[in-house]
Amino acid sequence: MNIAEYKGVFVFAQQVDNKLSGIALELVGKGKDLAKDLNTEVTAVLVGYGVKDLADELAAYGADKVILVDDPELKEYRTEPYAHALASVIEKYKPEIFLVGATAIGRDLGPRVSARIHTGLTADCTQLDIGDFPINPVPGKEQLHNQLLMTRPAFGGNTIATIACPQFRPQMATVRPGVMQKAPKVEGAKAVVEEFNPGFTPDNKYVEILEVVKSVVDTVDIMDAKILVSGGRGVGSPENFKILDDLAEVLGATVSCSRAVVDAGWKPKDLQVGQTGKTVRPNVYFAIGISGAIQHLAGMEESDIIIAINKDDTAPIFDVADYGIVGDLNKVVPALTERLKAELANKN
Amino acid sequence: MDFMLTKQHEMARTLFREFAEKEVKPLAQEVDETEVFPRGTVEKMAKAGFMGIPVPKEYGGQGCDILTYAMCVEELSKVCGTTGVIVSAHTSLCCDPILTYGTEEQKQKYLPDLASGRKIGAFGLTEPGAGTDAQGQQTKAVLDGDEWVLNGSKIFITNGKEADVYVIFAVTGMVEKRGRMSKEITAFIVEKGTPGFTFGTKEKKMGIRGSSTYELIFTDCRIPKENILGQQGKGFGIAMHTLDGGRIGIASQALGLAEGALERTVEYVKERKQFGRAIGQFQNTQFQLADMATKVEAAQLLVYKAAIAKNTQKVYSVEAAKAKLYAAEVAMEVTTKAVQLHGGYGYTREYDVERMMRDAKITEIYEGTSEVQRMVISGALLK
Amino acid sequence: MKIVVCIKQVPDTKGGVKFNPDGTLDRGAMLTIMNPDDKAGLEAALRLKDEYGAEVTVITMGLPKAEEVLREAMAMGADKGILVTDRVLGGADTWATSQTLAGAIRNLEYDLIITGRQAIDGDTAQVGPQISEHLGIPVISYAQNIKIDGDSVIVERQFDDRYHVLKAKMPCLITALAELNEPRYMTPGGIFDAYQADITVWGRANLVDVEDSNLGLKGSPTQIAKASDKVRKGAGEKVTLDPAEAVDYIIDKLKVKHVI
Numbered sequence: 001m002n003i004a005e006y007k008g009v010f011v012f013a014q015q016v017d018n019k020l021s022g023i024a025l026e027l028v029g030k031g032k033d034l035a036k037d038l039n040t041e042v043t044a045v046l047v048g049y050g051v052k053d054l055a056d057e058l059a060a061y062g063a064d065k066v067i068l069v070d071d072p073e074l075k076e077y078r079t080e081p082y083a084h085a086l087a088s089v090i091e092k093y094k095p096e097i098f099l100v101g102a103t104a105i106g107r108d109l110g111p112r113v114s115a116r117i118h119t120g121l122t123a124d125c126t127q128l129d130i131g132d133f134p135i136n137p138v139p140g141k142e143q144l145h146n147q148l149l150m151t152r153p154a155f156g157g158n159t160i161a162t163i164a165c166p167q168f169r170p171q172m173a174t175v176r177p178g179v180m181q182k183a184p185k186v187e188g189a190k191a192v193v194e195e196f197n198p199g200f201t202p203d204n205k206y207v208e209i210l211e212v213v214k215s216v217v218d219t220v221d222i223m224d225a226k227i228l229v230s231g232g233r234g235v236g237s238p239e240n241f242k243i244l245d246d247l248a249e250v251l252g253a254t255v256s257c258s259r260a261v262v263d264a265g266w267k268p269k270d271l272q273v274g275q276t277g278k279t280v281r282p283n284v285y286f287a288i289g290i291s292g293a294i295q296h297l298a299g300m301e302e303s304d305i306i307i308a309i310n311k312d313d314t315a316p317i318f319d320v321a322d323y324g325i326v327g328d329l330n331k332v333v334p335a336l337t338e339r340l341k342a343e344l345a346n347k348n
Numbered sequence: 349m350d351f352m353l354t355k356q357h358e359m360a361r362t363l364f365r366e367f368a369e370k371e372v373k374p375l376a377q378e379v380d381e382t383e384v385f386p387r388g389t390v391e392k393m394a395k396a397g398f399m400g401i402p403v404p405k406e407y408g409g410q411g412c413d414i415l416t417y418a419m420c421v422e423e424l425s426k427v428c429g430t431t432g433v434i435v436s437a438h439t440s441l442c443c444d445p446i447l448t449y450g451t452e453e454q455k456q457k458y459l460p461d462l463a464s465g466r467k468i469g470a471f472g473l474t475e476p477g478a479g480t481d482a483q484g485q486q487t488k489a490v491l492d493g494d495e496w497v498l499n500g501s502k503i504f505i506t507n508g509k510e511a512d513v514y515v516i517f518a519v520t521g522m523v524e525k526r527g528r529m530s531k532e533i534t535a536f537i538v539e540k541g542t543p544g545f546t547f548g549t550k551e552k553k554m555g556i557r558g559s560s561t562y563e564l565i566f567t568d569c570r571i572p573k574e575n576i577l578g579q580q581g582k583g584f585g586i587a588m589h590t591l592d593g594g595r596i597g598i599a600s601q602a603l604g605l606a607e608g609a610l611e612r613t614v615e616y617v618k619e620r621k622q623f624g625r626a627i628g629q630f631q632n633t634q635f636q637l638a639d640m641a642t643k644v645e646a647a648q649l650l651v652y653k654a655a656i657a658k659n660t661q662k663v664y665s666v667e668a669a670k671a672k673l674y675a676a677e678v679a680m681e682v683t684t685k686a687v688q689l690h691g692g693y694g695y696t697r698e699y700d701v702e703r704m705m706r707d708a709k710i711t712e713i714y715e716g717t718s719e720v721q722r723m724v725i726s727g728a729l730l731k
Numbered sequence: 732m733k734i735v736v737c738i739k740q741v742p743d744t745k746g747g748v749k750f751n752p753d754g755t756l757d758r759g760a761m762l763t764i765m766n767p768d769d770k771a772g773l774e775a776a777l778r779l780k781d782e783y784g785a786e787v788t789v790i791t792m793g794l795p796k797a798e799e800v801l802r803e804a805m806a807m808g809a810d811k812g813i814l815v816t817d818r819v820l821g822g823a824d825t826w827a828t829s830q831t832l833a834g835a836i837r838n839l840e841y842d843l844i845i846t847g848r849q850a851i852d853g854d855t856a857q858v859g860p861q862i863s864e865h866l867g868i869p870v871i872s873y874a875q876n877i878k879i880d881g882d883s884v885i886v887e888r889q890f891d892d893r894y895h896v897l898k899a900k901m902p903c904l905i906t907a908l909a910e911l912n913e914p915r916y917m918t919p920g921g922i923f924d925a926y927q928a929d930i931t932v933w934g935r936a937n938l939v940d941v942e943d944s945n946l947g948l949k950g951s952p953t954q955i956a957k958a959s960d961k962v963r964k965g966a967g968e969k970v971t972l973d974p975a976e977a978v979d980y981i982i983d984k985l986k987v988k989h990v991i
Contacts, residue, residue, distance in 0.1 A: 332977045
């Protein structure tokens with residue numbers, strides 16, 4: 001492998017039902033940053049059937065070039081034709097970096113492609129940088145420059161590792177959705193669109209799609225929720241949980257509660273967090289009007305970020321909260337909901 | 349002398365602990381509160397093979413040793429005393445006597461269903477006038493043609509109304525023994541649904557409240573002649589020998605309760621703060637915990653020794669009595685101290701130690717009170 | 732039918748992660764378990780065995796101690812266990828691991844290979860699809876429901892907002908999610924039997940069609956540049972603010988943490 005032959009940052013522009021997934025634009029945004037550091041371009045690889053129109057949107061978010069692989073075999077996602085498409089693009093265009101979203105599709109596709117072309121793949125990255133490997137010079141070992149340094153959590157989030165792929169190209173990573181930022185949209189921006197079809201001949205690796213079932217979103221189990229808005233006795237009444245429901249709706253969060261709330265009959269048992277309820281570990285845990293009895297803390301202290309709102313500044317919940325606000329939840333929570341609405345509206 | 353458990357036993361403990369934590373612990377409080385027999389848990393235990401651990405494979409059991417069975421009762425009791433005694437009474441008091449004294453036909457007929465947990469077993473010896481003094485039996489069985497006719501009642505029967513197969517003791521006559529007339533007692537297998545076999549009142553108990561403790565009533569209850577267990581007149585020996593085994597189960601239950609209470613307390617004293625520091629930092633707490641842990645381990649060694657003795661010795665009455673006596677008293681002491689170290693919270697039903705203390709008390713009473721165990725132990729010393 | 736299930740022994744991250752003084756993971760001090768997704772895969776195989784009849788072989792790559800996880804699988808009902816262990820295989824990334832397992836599996840007859848979606852220590856979800864690539868067979872990842880239909884397998888494959896009902900010709904590789912099923916417990920008797928059974932132990936020499944350059948640390952394209960433990964959590968900040976300031980404060984924190 002002649003590493004010097006490999007140039008440019010490529011990203012997989014995931015689309016579903018001919019709509020670009022959010023991760024596609026996030027990867028274009030991040031790819032653009034990396035391309036700048038490497039003094040090269042970012043290329044989006046658009047794979048599907050009848051998806052040519054999406055190229056302009058990729059351009060508007062910063063893609064310099066779009067490689068379009070358009071074929072009827074690619075209408076619905078299937079591992080084999082998609083893997084063949086990406087592997088063929090890599091063989092032909094030889095990018096130095098290839099990013100894929102760590103979505104259900106990307107985490108299926110990425111490993112298959114990396115295995116086919118024999119390179120490394122770092123999963124679920126939360127940070128990508130261009131730098132040296134080894135990071136600090138090691139006697140007797142050549143320090144390589146302009147390497148992709150891929151950072152990811154491991155061991156259930158207990159450790160953080162930075163990975164490099166010095167001897168193989170492209171350097172491949174899947175990137176966790178929602179972590180990288182999209183670039184600001186530039187209306188009317190155009191990218192060079194290049195069509196490429198490697199040919200698709202079904203073989204034993206092609207699976208047959210018998211049915212596509214779009215599932216209705218069920219209520220989320222509190223153990224699976226990414227954000228929990230959890231209320232305690234301090235909420236005051238079952239009716240007043242409305243302010244928590246509103247906050248949860250804005251954040252796409254799920255409402256949970258403490259034992260006192262279940263005992264009072266305000267909420268069902270399956271929403272209870274704590275030793276006698278469920279153990280949760282969301283990305284964000286809002287503890288609202290929860291004093292923080294030991295048995296409650298045992299069920300939620302592993303949450304990534306704990307935000308507590310309580311009027312009692314001696315409440316034990318503040319011992320585990322990352323951010324504790326001593327204040328009146330009846331005022332803070334509705335105001336927070338309104339602000340979030342505004343913030344999220346601006347962002348879109 | 350080797351105090352190391354084998355890898356098999358270690359893995360079995362992992363299994364029992366995982367099952368107890370996942371399937372039993374979440375229900376323990378509710379089972380206690382509602383006094384409802386945990387039928388769903390028994391079905392899960394049946395599927396996992398817990399209802400026939402020491403029963404040989406040829407009879408549909410797991411073919412494991414008594415130590416494995418004792419560890420199962422121990423781990424279940426760590427989180428729920430009720431669940432522990434369900435397995436103990438079923439295995440030690442029903443499967444075991446059928447296995448030991450049953451004919452091949454009886455074993456083939458009853459053990460596969462019992463060992464797989466499709467059916468539950470119970471044991472009926474105690475009567476209103478015959479507790480510690482088992483000779484006080486009043487229930488009678490009279491042979492009438494090809495059937496035995498049972499009349500009388502049994503009380504405090506664990507798994508009472510939930511069981512399907514019962515080992516029942518009844519007086520079948522009088523015999524002369526060393527110049528005195530005494531009752532001839534015989535064991536029988538009685539199936540639920542036999543006409544004349546009904547249930548009386550359900551006991552409301554201090555602890556192990558989810559176990560189904562009932563009075564069994566026999567009114568001209570006719571059972572086939574072949575349902576006699578062992579020989580006619582050998583019932584007293586069968587009862588005593590069965591209880592030797594049962595005591596290992598109850599000792600395991602007591603041990604589990606003590607261990608469970610100790611575990612909860614260790615967690616609690618690290619979290620609970622008074623006077624600005626965790627109460628685990630006070631020497632009083634530390635010394636109490638040290639005593640508790642030492643006694644718990646001593647109890648464990650006695651229980652395991654008795655369990656191994658049942659596999660390796662013909663007679664293990666003294667080992668079983670010592671294990672049960674000590675483990676039960678340690679359970680009572682450790683759970684009481686656990687409540688004390690929990691303070692006011694420990695007295696509330698919010699915390700498991702309150703239930704454990706109530707559950708522990710029965711281990712000093714059933715399947716031979718602590719006083720009976722002392723009689724057995726001293727009797728052997730002074731023989 | 733012959734089913735091969737790949738399983739991994741992993742540290743139990745739920746039981747708390749322990750570190751050496753130098754910040755690396757103290758694996759020796761941590762309890763180990765069968766990786767949960769793998770256990771679901773094993774359960775899926777055992778259900779197929781119950782329903783259609785099958786021989787289930789479990790295979791793991793790891794230190795000699797990983798034998799435990801094979802015994803556990805056999806105590807649940809697997810028929811055979813294979814341990815792939817060799818010093819030269821140490822330090823493998825997903826590429827080298829999948830090469831090793833594919834090399835071992837080439838010795839076996841199989842209709843179906845089942846792996847867990849991902850291991851809780853690495854969370855990569857790569858080894859299953861990579862094995863299928865090396866063996867040249869189809870992969871269906873994130874299986875939710877598995878049925879056998881003649882010489883094919885019909886699988887519901889989960890995506891974010893939908894599932895596909897897919898049909899693939901066997902041999903085929905399926906990756907399983909922990910949510911796929913509720914794995915059965917071992918049985919006590921099964922545990923004792925599992926310790927009576929023989930475990931097949933394979934080393935480098937038993938791997939078929941794998942080059943040395945694809946094995947172990949040396950055969951791993953990815954290399955660790957840096958590893959550190961996450962900052963441990965204690966009590967954080969506590970502020971007393973009026974409602975408007977409190978909202979600013981929270982919004983700021985949510986932005987810093989990329990929640991919004």
